[in-house]
Amino acid sequence: MSQSLKPILALLLLALPYMLTAQKEAYLKTKDILYYGAIHGLEKPNPNKVTFEFNNGNKKDFTPEEALEFGLADGRKWVSREFQGKKQFFEELENGKVSLLLQEQGKSKSYLLEKDGEIIALDEENGSDNYYKDVLSTQLEDCYLTEKTIRLAKYKSANLTYFISQYNDCVHKPFPKFRVGPAVGVRMYQNVIESKFFPNVPEEHIAPSIGAYIELPLSYRPQIFLVTQLTVAHYSFSTQNQFSNIETGITSQNTHYLKHTDLDIPLMLKYRFPYYKISPYIQAGPAFQMGLSTKAYSLTDRYQFLNGQNTLIEENGYVDSGALNNKYFGAMGGAGVEIPINPYITSVIGVNYSVYTADVNTGSNKKTYPEFFVAITF
Numbered sequence: 158m159s160q161s162l163k164p165i166l167a168l169l170l171l172a173l174p175y176m177l178t179a180q181k182e183a184y185l186k187t188k189d190i191l192y193y194g195a196i197h198g199l200e201k202p203n204p205n206k207v208t209f210e211f212n213n214g215n216k217k218d219f220t221p222e223e224a225l226e227f228g229l230a231d232g233r234k235w236v237s238r239e240f241q242g243k244k245q246f247f248e249e250l251e252n253g254k255v256s257l258l259l260q261e262q263g264k265s266k267s268y269l270l271e272k273d274g275e276i277i278a279l280d281e282e283n284g285s286d287n288y289y290k291d292v293l294s295t296q297l298e299d300c301y302l303t304e305k306t307i308r309l310a311k312y313k314s315a316n317l318t319y320f321i322s323q324y325n326d327c328v329h330k331p332f333p334k335f336r337v338g339p340a341v342g343v344r345m346y347q348n349v350i351e352s353k354f355f356p357n358v359p360e361e362h363i364a365p366s367i368g369a370y371i372e373l374p375l376s377y378r379p380q381i382f383l384v385t386q387l388t389v390a391h392y393s394f395s396t397q398n399q400f401s402n403i404e405t406g407i408t409s410q411n412t413h414y415l416k417h418t419d420l421d422i423p424l425m426l427k428y429r430f431p432y433y434k435i436s437p438y439i440q441a442g443p444a445f446q447m448g449l450s451t452k453a454y455s456l457t458d459r460y461q462f463l464n465g466q467n468t469l470i471e472e473n474g475y476v477d478s479g480a481l482n483n484k485y486f487g488a489m490g491g492a493g494v495e496i497p498i499n500p501y502i503t504s505v506i507g508v509n510y511s512v513y514t515a516d517v518n519t520g521s522n523k524k525t526y527p528e529f530f531v532a533i534t535f
Contacts, residue, residue, distance in 0.1 A: 182230035185209045187223060196227060202261050204245040207235070221246050240269065240276045250318045253325030255297065257318055268317055270296055281312045293320070300327035336503070340370040342530030344390055364392035364419075370505060370532035372427070382427040384440055386509070386530070389449070391418045408467065412456045418449040421511070423489040438507075441490035446513055446524070448483055485524060487513030498533075505532040 183196040185207070197208035197216070207227055210216045219227075221237040221244035228234035234249045238258065247258035247269065256271040268279040268289070277296060279289040290307055297303040303324065310320045344364050368388035375381045393416035401408040425442030460467040493507020513524040 183209070183227065185219060185227040186225050187219075188225060196229065201263075202235075202246070202248070204247070204260055204262065207246060220244075238271065238276055250314060251321040251325070253322070255321055255324060257321040259314060266314070268312070268314075270321075272296055279312075279317075297324050300324050334374065336370075336372045336534040338370055338532055338534035340366075340368050340386060340388070340505075340530050340532035342366045342388070342528050344526050344528035346392070346524070346526045362392055364390040366390040366528065366530070368421075370530075370534055372534065380429050382429065384423075384425045384427040384442075386421070386423055386425075386532075388421045388528075388530075389418060390421070390528075391416075393417070406461050406463075408460045410458045410460070412458075414453065414455075416452045418451075419446055420449050421446050421489070423509075423511075425489060425491075429495065436495045437492070438495060439490075439492045440509075442488065444487050444489040444511060444513070446485040446487065446511075485513035487511060487524070501535065503534050505534060506530075 183194060185192045185194070185196075192209065192211060194212050195210040197210060204221075206218045206220050207224065208216055208218050209224075209227065224237055224246075226234060226236045226249075235246045236249050236258070237244055238247055239245075240247075245260065247260050249256060250259050251257040254272070258269040258271055258276070260267045260269070270277040270279060270292070277292060279292055281287075281289055289312055290310055293310060294303060294307050306320070306323070310316060342365075344366055346362050346364060366388050368386055371385050371387070373383045375383055393414075397410070397412045399408055399410040421444060423442055423444035425440040425444075427438055427440035429436050429438040489509050489511045491507050491509035493505060496504045496506070498504055507530060509528045509530070511524070511526055511528065
């Protein structure tokens with residue numbers, strides 16, 4: 158080896174411990190300033206101080222009273238928290254409604270929960286086997302999945318982190334409760350609606366709807382509910398046609414107009430599949446429908462070409478304000494998904510299909526239609 162390489166090799170050997178212990182691409186946040194640089198000493202974390210190297214090469218020790226948090230580019234993060242009357246650094250393994258903290262001292266690892274501003278120790282054993290599971294069960298009882306999965310929680314970083322993340326993702330906080338909210342949708346009628354004076358209604362027509370989505374849990378398990386969707390749907394349309402008799406010179410023009418509003422009152426059992434962030438559901442039950450208001454008319458005008466222009470010679474009009482104000486019994490069923498927006502608000506996206514078999518008075522006019530809707534419940 159040449160004499161010129163020996164000094165360089167010696168410098169590399171001296172710098173090796175520094176390169177191994179310095180974690181580049183790090184940050185440190187105080188109350189007022191956010192610094193970027195490198196962290197030293199994380200191979201043996203010290204809960205009482207951290208050595209930070211600034212980009213200019215200067216180094217400084219920060220205490221938990223000075224630094225709010227620090228972290229690395231790979232996502233690892235340490236936070237300053239007060240525990241047992243003293244501020245200390247903890248590695249934050251999971252952040253959410255409940256955070257999981259880790260403190261390492263030598264080969265010893267201690268896990269803690271942070272909930273509602275309080276730090277709670279998760280001792281592996283404290284007078285009883287699996288003491289930490291007792292703490293988890295008590296602190297996380299507002300999620301129905303806790304009791305079902307507590308046996309899977311092991312006193313290891315990866316396992317506890319996953320368990321706490323599952324709790325933070327629990328969409329039913331606290332236990333299932335009465336929920337209500339507005340709903341909007343659109344339905345497509347697929348029947349021929351008949352009126353005494355208005356027989357020519359299209360077989361398919363679109364009706365916007367608005368109403369309320371109401372959900373009542375039937376048990377503390379968030380799977381079975383009683384649901385009603387009080388929905389008002391409105392539709393209107395008009396048609397016009399004309400016929401000309403060349404021999405007589407008479408033209409007949411027919412105009413039909415309909416404006417109608419329905420009220421639907423279903424009562425359905427709903428089953429929610431609860432193990433996903435996006436929860437699918439199915440629902441079905443009896444339903445009742447009644448017409449709230451109707452305005453329908455049919456107008457026939459007859460014109461004859463006289464003296465170089467069309468002259469009105471006859472006008473016949475019929476108004477049927479009571480048409481379609483019938484009452485129907487039937488059934489409604491549907492499926493969809495629920496997507497939690499936050500712990501207090503959930504969106505419901507679904508489709509229902511309704512079949513009304515008979516008018517309660519006349520036994521006529523079968524009605525069927527699908528309806529797409531979106532609801533926001535609180």
